[in-house]
Amino acid sequence: MNDVLNVYVLSQNDYKENDALLKTFSLEKGIVTFIAKGLLKNESKNAASCLPFSESTFTYDEKEGSKLQILHSASLKTSHRALRENINKQTIMSVISELTEQFLNDNYDPTLAIDIYQGYTQCMNALEQTSKGKHVLAYFLVSGLRWLGVEPQVDECTLCSETQINSISMEEGGFICSDCQKEIQSQVFTTEFLYAFRIVNKVTPDNFNRYLNYQEPDKTLINYLYDFMKFHTNISLKSWVFLEKWSIIN
Ligand SMILES: [Zn+2]
Structure with missing residues (x-):
């Protein structure tokens, strides 16, 4: 029985001889790694559908519980070549x-x-x-x-809820007001940086x-x-x- 999966190819790496290792992302299975045998030979018909960032349909026989699946064939849906x-x-x-x-x-x-x-x-x-x-x-x-x-907390001081802030603390997980900043000695940032950090x-x-x-x-x-x-x-x-x-x- 053939299993079919629509994937994004996340990466392609050399494996053994002419084989390649493909990390894929699909809605159904999350991350699955495929071995694509002979992919690195010039005439491989799967080449285009196995390039990083292409969107393809993979056919394989699922090996239950295995982290590695063996790719039978791949057909390209969207190349995303510009990437x-x-x-x-x-x-x-x-x-x-x-x-x-x-x-x-x-x-x-x-x-x-x-x-x-x-x-x-x-x-x-x-x-x-x-x-x-x-x-x-x-x-x-x-x-x-x-x-x-x-x-990160970007609406108020992580420690006291004050809204006039001048600092961010990684340890405390977000914005810090000037009073708390004096106490914990967290890094002071410019207003522009704090604003951009909040927006993003x-x-x-x-x-x-x-x-x-x-x-x-x-x-x-x-x-x-x-x-x-x-x-x-x-x-x-x-x-x-x-x-x-x-x-x-x-
Ligand atoms: Zn505070």
Whole structure:
């Protein structure tokens, strides 16, 4: 019996000889890794449908309880080629794909998968159609903080509920007022940064398109969101270094 799965290909890596390892994301199964035998041979008919960020239908015989499935055949639904032809888009898509993998790895929750699928699709479409890579990346990071239940408090001081704030504390999980700041010696930020941090943390699937027209988030803000995530979770990305290497967030 053949099993069929509609997937996003998150990444493709060399495996043995001409075989490749494909990490995929689907609504039904979350993250599934496939071995694609002979994929790296020139004449492989599955090549186009197994490229990173393509949307494809995979056919296979499911091995119950196995982390690795063997791909029989793949047919391409949407190529999303534009995401591979521009280094900025490709790098940001790689970060978003690696985040997706880590959000769902060993933790398949159907409700969470639906939210992430929606976020992933939104980011993919926006990256394909615009050059708003930093907006897209910042949005996916704050969505991740929400999905993982560690979103920062950006409405009032985390410690005393005062609304005049001048600081953020990673340890306390959000905004800090000037009185509490003196006590805990948390890092002081400019008003502009605090404002931008609040705005980005208010972006949801419903107002994301409006956020794309808002001022571009800068490197400090994007790095801070990632640091916040690393502080509160065990997320750690191999692909992040390429954002700096290609000066995408400089
Ligand atoms: Zn306070």
